[in-house]
Amino acid sequence: MKINCIVVDDSSIQRLTITKLVNDNPNLELVGEFSNAVEAKNCITNKNVDLVFLDIEMPVINGFDLLDGLKVKPQVIFITSKAEYAVKAFDYAATDYLHKPITRERFAQAVKKAISMISLSKENGGEEESPHIFIKSNLKKLKIYISRIKWIEAYGDYVKVITEEDNHLVLSTMKAFENELPKEKFIRVHKSFIVNIDKIEKFNSKFAEIGPNKIPLSRNKKEDLVKAIESA
Numbered sequence: 001m002k003i004n005c006i007v008v009d010d011s012s013i014q015r016l017t018i019t020k021l022v023n024d025n026p027n028l029e030l031v032g033e034f035s036n037a038v039e040a041k042n043c044i045t046n047k048n049v050d051l052v053f054l055d056i057e058m059p060v061i062n063g064f065d066l067l068d069g070l071k072v073k074p075q076v077i078f079i080t081s082k083a084e085y086a087v088k089a090f091d092y093a094a095t096d097y098l099h100k101p102i103t104r105e106r107f108a109q110a111v112k113k114a115i116s117m118i119s120l121s122k123e124n125g126g127e128e129e130s131p132h133i134f135i136k137s138n139l140k141k142l143k144i145y146i147s148r149i150k151w152i153e154a155y156g157d158y159v160k161v162i163t164e165e166d167n168h169l170v171l172s173t174m175k176a177f178e179n180e181l182p183k184e185k186f187i188r189v190h191k192s193f194i195v196n197i198d199k200i201e202k203f204n205s206k207f208a209e210i211g212p213n214k215i216p217l218s219r220n221k222k223e224d225l226v227k228a229i230e231s232a
Helices: 012-024 039-047 063-068 083-091 104-123 174-178 223-230
Strands: 004-009 028-034 051-055 077-078 095-098 134-137 140-145 151-154 160-165 167-171 185-192 193-196 207-210 213-216
Touching: 004 039, 004 104, 012 028, 012 051, 012 104, 028 039, 028 207, 028 223, 039 051, 039 063, 039 083, 051 063, 063 077, 077 083, 077 104, 077 134, 083 095, 134 167, 151 174, 160 174, 174 185, 185 213, 185 223, 193 207, 193 213
Parallel strands: 004 028, 004 051, 051 077, 077 095
Antiparallel strands: 134 140, 151 160, 151 193, 160 167, 185 193, 207 213
16 A cells, blocks of 8 residues: 655755655655645645654744644654654644654554554545544544534633534634634534534524534524535
8 A cells, every 4th residue: 555645844854864764665655845834734735645754843833733724634643853742742643753863663663553544544434534623622632523523602712512422612712613614514503603514404594403402593594504505
């Protein structure tokens, strides 16, 4: 199995080291190498990238910030010279964590793990590659799959994210959270509610129903909801 990958590191020497290891591995296809997060984000957004070898410490936008800005996240192998980032890397659901200097054996082990996870996700219907976001709840980064979100509800200074499995409180405004979601799948139906169009079972002029739950509709939102459902 050959997987597409990119290398992101502001050090030209480190990039050269990692790209050499990538090119020597028969299971990897190098799509690009980048010295900054902006160029890397553009590549991830516009190309099919399965795996990112990502340096954490970079100027302006570090590795964690890069991931925070992605709506769809590939597998990530973090690369750093500081061991104290390991716990935070775990919070980002990293595939692996490589400590510099990197040995060929340790690199191969990380790649093997990435290939295993990507293969497993494809066997399970590609869920790992499905659109998802990361939210911060209870001081932890959680991966939430877009398709499993039922609705989002205003909750004081927080928003409550209701998924098929659980509820999560996130410190955010409704507007900021709405911007993280695909507009073709989610619609603001009330000042306090955003709903996943695919989860709506029926609606009238006052409510949209998701299972036994009735989500209030603002007076002028029914027509917007009809158009959204028709175009979904």
